[in-house]
Amino acid sequence: MLNNGLTLENISKRFASRPGSTTQLQVLDNIQLDIAPGEFISIVGASGCGKSTLLRLILGLDEEYDGRILINGQPIAGTGLERGIVFQDHRLFPWLNVEQNVAVGLKNSPLSSAEKRDTVREHIELVGLQDFIDAYPHQISGGMAQRVAIARGLVNRPSVLLLDEPLGALDALTRARLQGELQNIWAKEKITMILVTHDVDEAVFLGDRVVVMQPNPGRIRRILDVDLPRPRNRSDSRFIALRDDVLSDFAELH
């Protein structure tokens, strides 16, 4: 289980409740999770349960925590190209066009410039934006911008792609379409994906397992296996049963 996967060992994280204050806020409490290579993990939870904080720790943007994060058995140190990310806001550079924005992911890759160009093109095609290669972020829709961000996240061929509510800001129709595309990309690239979302439907639709988190302090409430064939059908009774099961966790919390 340890090799080739991602392991979270006793992850805890505290913030000072106010800068300089000694009272501390427990954001994450003893998170334990083993993720197999190529697995799709959905993390759901109400806001404030620390799910985005957890993702930042895995990404390496925040290095102040207790516990260990291991990739392929090795503890992580800082950010690394083997971990990609798609943020909720696309975070494209407004002064670069689609192709240049995707190429940002390869800035420090050892590939030759010809290989870089081919890889960038390939990933732009993967997200279906080959006709918009020269467009600037303000010239494309929010859904398209998010697809560019997905291509940028994948272009390094990371072993883990982290998705921090990547579809949260999109309208319902675009979101449903991109959920389908995300699933196809995952099936094709065979990489580990960790999706943080507050949309239970999305979590069940995409995940091999759904990790339900709860706040105060942020911890794992339970983990559900989603043993349904893909692509999943949202009106399948088993899908509905699973979704309602997860939703019932939230009902109890209120």
Next chain:
Amino acid sequence: MSAVIAASPGSRRYRGWVLPIAAIAIWWLASHQGWSQSGLLVSPEKVAVTAWEQITSDKFWRAISASLARNLSGFFIGTTLGLVLGCLLGLSRHFERLVGPSFNTFKQISLFAWIPLISVWFGLGDVAKVAFLSLAALVPVVVNTCDGLRNVPPNLLEVARVYGFTRWQTIIGVMLPAALPSIFTGLYLALVYSWLATIGAEYLLVSGEGIGNTLIDGSEHFMMDLVLFAMVVIGLVGWSLNALARVCERRMQRLYGIAPR
């Protein structure tokens, strides 16, 4: 009804001309009806004749090109130094702690308060004027460059960290492009200020040729026609520099997807 009330877009566009034309008409009436006996009230025709004499004379073109050359040298020296200083202040915490407080005090000193010192150090010639202009251009460039670099969205800096950008790659690839609109605002202000300062320098450091000296000539010889003509020229040059900067700004905003103001 509405057709009577609503003005066509064409007529609306010309509405801005109403005030100047009315002012000229009153001026014309005043000078022709003898409302004032003062020799200082010249007629519009007299100004037009003087304008024509000036435009066809070498002296005027020497003056205006001297002013523009001064303006541009001061602008380039001031903005170059301003960009360097602004980048250092915006990028280096150490430099900011060392120089920031001094610069913030320095920029509070009114530009014109420098004139006595500048004339002692550099005399009344071109060197002194260009030094004064450079100072005028420097301050807005430093302030806006530094602000732009400090206010790069942290979200974009995180993207650079995720992809392992070095410090240098982050500066060139993220911070400078993100700060560019603000840096441009600084350059724009420098262009406007340096032209204002050109006239100020020529007026206060009286020596040599320049459009400011034309203004002084007119005033010393009680030639109000020459004074008015020089004022119009100064306004037109200022307007052209402003228009030039606006065109550049629009192009840049379009590239950045910012709606033109």
